[in-house]
Amino acid sequence: MKVSKPPSELVSAHPAALPAAKRTGAKGFADKLAKASGSDKAHAATASRPAAQVGGAAAVADIAKALKAGQITPQAALDRVVERIVSRHVGSHGPAAVREKLGAALRQTIEDDPMLAAKIRALDEG
Numbered sequence: 066m067k068v069s070k071p072p073s074e075l076v077s078a079h080p081a082a083l084p085a086a087k088r089t090g091a092k093g094f095a096d097k098l099a100k101a102s103g104s105d106k107a108h109a110a111t112a113s114r115p116a117a118q119v120g121g122a123a124a125v126a127d128i129a130k131a132l133k134a135g136q137i138t139p140q141a142a143l144d145r146v147v148e149r150i151v152s153r154h155v156g157s158h159g160p161a162a163v164r165e166k167l168g169a170a171l172r173q174t175i176e177d178d179p180m181l182a183a184k185i186r187a188l189d190e191g
Contacts, residue, residue, distance in 0.1 A: 124149060132188075139188035147171050 122129075125146050132142040151159075151168050175181050 124153075139185060142188075143172075143175070143185060147175075 128137075128142050128145050128149075131137045132139065137145070147168050150171060151164050155164050155167060175185070
């Protein structure tokens with residue numbers, strides 16, 4: 066198989082020779098993306114919510130606190146986390162069949178993942 070060189074005009078192209086749209090760089094791209102997606106509005110909407118509703122570890126901090134305090138079992142904590150995920154993605158008033166299928170799929174995924182299953186077993190033993 067023969068590999069040939071790219072055409073000389075591509076090799077010698079200087080950034081100044083590129084159209085302005087291609088020279089905007091990361092900042093220009095981020096600005097365009099923000100304008101296109103309305104991220105300022107989305108950011109403002111999430112900034113006004115409590116941390117537990119925004120996402121990440123803060124979304125389940127109260128569950129973790131109750132688990133550490135011994136107020137709930139590891140299985141109850143897992144059930145609460147799954148329910149929060151389902152509610153977040155389907156909505157609390159979403160179709161029951163969809164909520165049930167998503168919850169079952171999440172629980173099955175947790176059981177099938179050896180690392181997650183081991184961590185949950187360790188919670189039960191500890």
